[in-house]
Amino acid sequence: MAVIRSMAGKWSDEHIAASLNRMGLPTGQGKTWTEHRVSSTRKVHDIRAYRSAHKDSDWLTMSEAAATLGVNNHRIRRLIKDGLLPAEQVVPRAPYQIRASDLLDPKVTDAVGRTDRPCHADGEKQISMFSST
Numbered sequence: 001m002a003v004i005r006s007m008a009g010k011w012s013d014e015h016i017a018a019s020l021n022r023m024g025l026p027t028g029q030g031k032t033w034t035e036h037r038v039s040s041t042r043k044v045h046d047i048r049a050y051r052s053a054h055k056d057s058d059w060l061t062m063s064e065a066a067a068t069l070g071v072n073n074h075r076i077r078r079l080i081k082d083g084l085l086p087a088e089q090v091v092p093r094a095p096y097q098i099r100a101s102d103l104l105d106p107k108v109t110d111a112v113g114r115t116d117r118p119c120h121a122d123g124e125k126q127i128s129m130f131s132s133t
Helices: 002-008 013-022 035-044 062-069 073-081 100-104 106-113
Strands: none
Touching (some): 002 013, 002 035, 013 035, 062 100, 073 106, 100 106
């Protein structure tokens, strides 16, 4: 119930069901979660429903952030892992929550604009694979 309560305001019932299943948390009857089961549980416990991020534009999913920046999900995940794009997870393995305003940070826009790969400098102790002829 705690996971459903914490995710319900920002995530769809489908996302909540997928997260609960990834965490290996079954329903009270030992079944897997579906969108309908999450919806029913929310209604029984009077938990408010998901409001789309497009309506209030405060929080975005990884896919919505990727679409906004014109990149793929892998690029967004890399920005999060590198600490350039702040993101939150309600619980481990839950979908990332990304503030729409964070996409405007110059660090993020610079990183998205870069298409080249980082160069690796030769180490002092590294032996060249090729002779210098």
